[in-house]
Amino acid sequence: MAPLTAQQDNFPQWYQDVLTKAKLAENGPSRGTMVIRPNGYALWERMQAEVDQRIKSAGAHNAYFPLFIPMSYFEREAEHVEGFSPELAVVTHGGGKELNESLAIRPTSETVIGEYMAKWIDSYRDLPLLLNQWANVVRWELRPRIFLRTTEFLWQEGHTAHSSEADARDYAVTILRDVYEDFMRNVLALPVIVGRKTPKERFAGAQNTMTCEGIMRDGKALQMGTSHELGQNFSRAFNIKYSPADGSPELCWTTSWGSSTRMVGGLIMGHGDDKGLVVPPALAPIQVAVVVVKDNDGAVTQVAKKLTQDLMARGLRAKLDDNLAQAFGWRATDWDLQGVPVRIEIGPRDLAEDSAAIFRRDTQSKERVTLDSVADQAQRLMTTIQADMLAAATARRDALITDCTTLDEVREVAQTGIARMPWASVGTAGEQELATSGVTVRCL
Amino acid sequence: MAPLTAQQDNFPQWYQDVLTKAKLAENGPSRGTMVIRPNGYALWERMQAEVDQRIKSAGAHNAYFPLFIPMSYFEREAEHVEGFSPELAVVTHGGGKELNESLAIRPTSETVIGEYMAKWIDSYRDLPLLLNQWANVVRWELRPRIFLRTTEFLWQEGHTAHSSEADARDYAVTILRDVYEDFMRNVLALPVIVGRKTPKERFAGAQNTMTCEGIMRDGKALQMGTSHELGQNFSRAFNIKYSPADGSPELCWTTSWGSSTRMVGGLIMGHGDDKGLVVPPALAPIQVAVVVVKDNDGAVTQVAKKLTQDLMARGLRAKLDDNLAQAFGWRATDWDLQGVPVRIEIGPRDLAEDSAAIFRRDTQSKERVTLDSVADQAQRLMTTIQADMLAAATARRDALITDCTTLDEVREVAQTGIARMPWASVGTAGEQELATSGVTVRCL
Ligand SMILES: [Zn+2]
Ligand SMILES: [Zn+2]
Numbered sequence: 094m095a096p097l098t099a100q101q102d103n104f105p106q107w108y109q110d111v112l113t114k115a116k117l118a119e120n121g122p123s124r125g126t127m128v129i130r131p132n133g134y135a136l137w138e139r140m141q142a143e144v145d146q147r148i149k150s151a152g153a154h155n156a157y158f159p160l161f162i163p164m165s166y167f168e169r170e171a172e173h174v175e176g177f178s179p180e181l182a183v184v185t186h187g188g189g190k191e192l193n194e195s196l197a198i199r200p201t202s203e204t205v206i207g208e209y210m211a212k213w214i215d216s217y218r219d220l221p222l223l224l225n226q227w228a229n230v231v232r233w234e235l236r237p238r239i240f241l242r243t244t245e246f247l248w249q250e251g252h253t254a255h256s257s258e259a260d261a262r263d264y265a266v267t268i269l270r271d272v273y274e275d276f277m278r279n280v281l282a283l284p285v286i287v288g289r290k291t292p293k294e295r296f297a298g299a300q301n302t303m304t305c306e307g308i309m310r311d312g313k314a315l316q317m318g319t320s321h322e323l324g325q326n327f328s329r330a331f332n333i334k335y336s337p338a339d340g341s342p343e344l345c346w347t348t349s350w351g352s353s354t355r356m357v358g359g360l361i362m363g364h365g366d367d368k369g370l371v372v373p374p375a376l377a378p379i380q381v382a383v384v385v386v387k388d389n390d391g392a393v394t395q396v397a398k399k400l401t402q403d404l405m406a407r408g409l410r411a412k413l414d415d416n417l418a419q420a421f422g423w424r425a426t427d428w429d430l431q432g433v434p435v436r437i438e439i440g441p442r443d444l445a446e447d448s449a450a451i452f453r454r455d456t457q458s459k460e461r462v463t464l465d466s467v468a469d470q471a472q473r474l475m476t477t478i479q480a481d482m483l484a485a486a487t488a489r490r491d492a493l494i495t496d497c498t499t500l501d502e503v504r505e506v507a508q509t510g511i512a513r514m515p516w517a518s519v520g521t522a523g524e525q526e527l528a529t530s531g532v533t534v535r536c537l
Numbered sequence: 538m539a540p541l542t543a544q545q546d547n548f549p550q551w552y553q554d555v556l557t558k559a560k561l562a563e564n565g566p567s568r569g570t571m572v573i574r575p576n577g578y579a580l581w582e583r584m585q586a587e588v589d590q591r592i593k594s595a596g597a598h599n600a601y602f603p604l605f606i607p608m609s610y611f612e613r614e615a616e617h618v619e620g621f622s623p624e625l626a627v628v629t630h631g632g633g634k635e636l637n638e639s640l641a642i643r644p645t646s647e648t649v650i651g652e653y654m655a656k657w658i659d660s661y662r663d664l665p666l667l668l669n670q671w672a673n674v675v676r677w678e679l680r681p682r683i684f685l686r687t688t689e690f691l692w693q694e695g696h697t698a699h700s701s702e703a704d705a706r707d708y709a710v711t712i713l714r715d716v717y718e719d720f721m722r723n724v725l726a727l728p729v730i731v732g733r734k735t736p737k738e739r740f741a742g743a744q745n746t747m748t749c750e751g752i753m754r755d756g757k758a759l760q761m762g763t764s765h766e767l768g769q770n771f772s773r774a775f776n777i778k779y780s781p782a783d784g785s786p787e788l789c790w791t792t793s794w795g796s797s798t799r800m801v802g803g804l805i806m807g808h809g810d811d812k813g814l815v816v817p818p819a820l821a822p823i824q825v826a827v828v829v830v831k832d833n834d835g836a837v838t839q840v841a842k843k844l845t846q847d848l849m850a851r852g853l854r855a856k857l858d859d860n861l862a863q864a865f866g867w868r869a870t871d872w873d874l875q876g877v878p879v880r881i882e883i884g885p886r887d888l889a890e891d892s893a894a895i896f897r898r899d900t901q902s903k904e905r906v907t908l909d910s911v912a913d914q915a916q917r918l919m920t921t922i923q924a925d926m927l928a929a930a931t932a933r934r935d936a937l938i939t940d941c942t943t944l945d946e947v948r949e950v951a952q953t954g955i956a957r958m959p960w961a962s963v964g965t966a967g968e969q970e971l972a973t974s975g976v977t978v979r980c981l
Binding site: 121122123126127128129130131134135137138154155156157158159160161162163166174175177178179180181182183184185186187188189190191194195196198205208209218224228229231233235244245247418 | 565566567570571572573574575578579581582598599600601602603604605606607610618619621622623624625626627628629630631632633634635638639640642649652653662668672673675677679688689691862
């Protein structure tokens with residue numbers, strides 16, 4: 094297996110190499126789409142499980158809305174499908190004939206969910222209405238990059254309606270903090286920068302857009318989750334009203350929020366190194382690989398199998414690698430590539446000495462320990478590695494951040510890192526000026 | 538709330554009433570699509586979790602393939618999209634322009650998965666390749682019925698490749714028995730009839746199609762999951778070959794298998810009664826509802842809340858209903874409608890007597906028990922109700938089955954029930970004759 098391109102030689106090529114060699118994902122048959130292979134999908138499934146659990150704790154319920162949205166929902170005046178937003182994919186034929194009304198593939202379910210919310214909400218007793226959906230969406234993409242920007246991607250989108258501005262605001266913040274930030278920080282071990290977007294970068298129709306920005310190993314920021322306060326703009330457009338305990342119907346206050354398969358890209362670029370992925374234990378689909386280095390009489394395999402079972406009985410996600418048909422070196426390289434946090438290696442010599450080697454993927458350090466303490470050790474490492482990875486990512490992030498006092502300084506710093514400057518000193522004019530140099534204000 | 542249409546008056550209308558009144562699902566904005574509401578989606582989520590766990594135990598890995606399939610994958614000769622299968626929905630526009638090649642929305646991912654399998658399989662060491670996908674698919678439907686037959690539906694499709702016919706056959710049977718039948722019998726409490734389809738009813742290209750048929754409360758059978766042995770037909774079409782340890786490349790033996798949101802329809806129609814859904818405990822998103830009947834000083838609510846926590850600590854999915862703004866009768870009717878297996882009702886009088894009422898949804902029986910035994914009782918009922926529901930469904934099923942010796946008898950019986958007759962006595966000719974009377978051979 095040829096080694097990966099080094100990150101500092103060509104970061105985008107390193108990213109592409111990791112996708113291919115770790116068998117995470119590849120291009121689909123039509124432009125801009127991706128095939129997520131089992132190794133990549135396992136990461137997404139774990140993300141889904143953790144985010145979903147937090148969404149449910151925040152009180153939202155999952156539902157499912159259709160893939161097809163009548164074109165009339167987007168604009169009522171356009172005459173031909175070319176008149177619509179270029180991000181839309183449009184179905185013009187179905188059932189073997191041309192359709193009377195073309196159907197868009199959802200770029201988001203916002204419009205449909207708005208319509209049904211209006212139908213489902215009657216009195217204040219129906220509020221808050223807290224909905225979430227896990228689904229695929231399509232936004233035509235001319236410069237696709239797997240996981241980061243694809244024509245079709247997987248995501249969750251939440252839409253909620255409330256009876257007061259304060260309640261909607263609190264909920265948008267709860268999602269931002271208790272769902273996204275908590276997940277990214279404590280599961281992904283990414284010290285995301287959390288804050289508000291400038292009016293210019295805000296979601297259309299939002300009165301406030303909040304974001305979690307992850308800092309990647311090339312020093313760039315990646316938007317990994319957003320939460321919007323929509324005020325009454327959305328409910329006005331969809332006529333989402335409720336009857337209060339007294340008085341006449343009033344418009345609801347709504348929020349929306351989303352996170353997507355882009356988080357897989359964030360995980361890869363936020364922690365990966367020149368040997369491949371580095372996955373934090375709290376996320377890892379496989380936390381411990383128990384590797385039979387060599388075996389002459391089956392004795393090593395037997396011990397390794399028993400150890401794997403012991404680890405699983407402790408609630409760890411462990412996997413036995415007794416694939417002796419493949420050279421040990423090749424397998425070790427592959428476990429590195431997959432970023433499995435801990436690897437336990439056992440060969441005949443280890444067995445004779447009642448010991449095993451325990452390897453940490455994050456620090457690449459190896460230690461010899463006694464066989465009967467190795468499971469304890471692996472279990473303890475889960476907590477240690479998780480904390481160390483967050484600390485290391487935080488140190489990398491902080492090293493990139495420079496406090497600036499002038500726009501010139503900001504421009505300078507933004508070449509290779511992240512500039513921090515009081516918004517009062519930047520302002521909308523400063524933001525516009527920075528934009529001409531390709532610098533974006535990511536987060537307030 | 539107006540009562541449901543009685544099953545025996547009009548079963549399809551009863552089904553529609555349950556969907557609407559229990560807020561399970563409704564029609565989407567474009568014909569044939571559905572909006573799955575939180576109550577309905579919670580059922581599907583539980584099904585997904587249970588089926589997914591079994592699929593993983595059978596060794597398959599989840600992956601994700603694109604929604605869009607180039608039209609060339611379907612037929613290479615058709616000139617215009619009207620020339621393609623009427624089940625396809627076709628995207629002709631994207632990125633604001635007409636596409637050079639139209640894209641079909643996947644009716645299944647079979648063709649794409651075949652292409653990638655061919656790419657990923659090299660040697661016998663890559664086999665078996667066991668893939669599964671959870672996704673939405675689209676098949677244009679002229680007579681849609683929610684959950685049973687919709688243009689867009691959610692499903693899982695498995696595709697596997699093996700190095701021998703026996704291995705492929707074993708795997709197809711493992712999926713049928715250990716995934717589908719086990720789930721339907723032990724979680725859904727539906728005593729599905731498991732067997733093979735006749736050559737006429739087989740999936741196109743399959744050399745053997747096996748099915749799980751659920752028996753609904755109107756006496757009709759519903760196909761709830763299928764598993765196909767595809768022999769080498771599929772690998773020949775997609776050139777899926779592997780190199781054996783010795784010798785030249787050989788075609789793989791493949792299987793495919795699927796189950797869908799139709800199972801939600803099967804659950805509703807397999808157990809539901811004139812009061813609504815009846816959900817078996819092993820599936821139920823809410824297993825126990827703890828209902829505060831009335832409360833004068835908060836004492837009842839406090840006890841009910843503690844009881845709910847106690848139930849949850851025991852691992853039960855319990856929910857507190859302290860919604861005193863709504864009349865108790867209305868709430869009880871709604872819990873019935875939702876089919877929650879056990880309801881515990883507590884009011885001030887119960888509290889004074891240190892007792893509670895415990896209600897079983899399946900038998901509609903109510904018992905008074907002491908407060909300190911009610912959690913134990915509820916926990917025990919989970920097992921009892923699960924077993925009793927399966928037994929009741931089995932008795933209903935068996936009462937519908939009549940052994941027949943002539944085709945005339947079969948025709949007679951099939952009006953209201955299920956006829957059983959040796960296939961040797963029916964045969965393909967008999968099957969054809971029965972088809973003219975609208976009788977289908979469901980399962981061998
Ligand atoms: Zn046409
Ligand atoms: Zn056109």
